[in-house]
Amino acid sequence: MLPVFLFLLFVGLAGCGSGKTGDDLMNDVREEREMIREKYPNAARMFDEAQGYAIFPNVGKGAYIVGGASGNGAVYENGRHIGYADLKQVDVGFQLGGKAFVEILFFESASALQRFKDGNFELSANASAVLLDEGVSGDIEFQDGIAIVTVPKAGAMAGISVGGQKFDFRPL
Structure with a gap:
């Protein structure tokens, strides 16, 4: 019974996200x-x-052991809006709860951005993100041409997971 429950939970979570468009x-x-420009100068630049x-x-x-995340966003090149993107995440581990956050992928070079635009772009479980929290300023560094930044919004989640x-x- 537990595997069926986990599968249904996974399917439900994989479809969640803001659902906003346009x-x-x-x-x-x-x-x-x-908000990021005002509160986090290291990310603003x-x-x-x-x-x-x-x-x-x-x-x-x-998440409840199996977790999922979803969201949609906008993609910019040299400050110009060029398209939209969807984010899906699946992970497994000791975890429980729910949360909402902002995620930004910064592309260091035209080739890094092109890899993203080519489609089916994936970040591995060992990709590291800088978590921005008020009063804390972490260094943002590129790894393989990409810097990942997250800003918590709401919720509570505990655990350790891999995914x-x-x-x-989708171009304009």
Whole structure:
């Protein structure tokens, strides 16, 4: 019975996320980008210095041993909106709870951004993200041409897990 429950939980979580599109999504993107520019100077400069970025303003994650996260966002190249992207994450481990966060992928070079735009882009379980928290300033560094930044929004989650993220890009 437990495997069936876990499978159903996984299917349900894999489909969760903000579900926003169009103007609603773009308003959220602008709001979160401006909040980051105001509160986190080390991340703010990345919006101008990186070749491009993908910002997911409302990523939702839930887990009970098996976890899943989902969100949608906008992709920019040299400050210009060029498309949309979907984020899906699956992980397994000792974990319980739910949370919402903002995730941003900064692309150091045109080739790193092109790999993302080519589709079926994945981040491995060992990819490291800088967690921005008020009053704390972490160094943001590129690994394999990508820097990952997350900002917590709400929720509580505890545990240790291993998984990866998959992204799909849709040009304008």
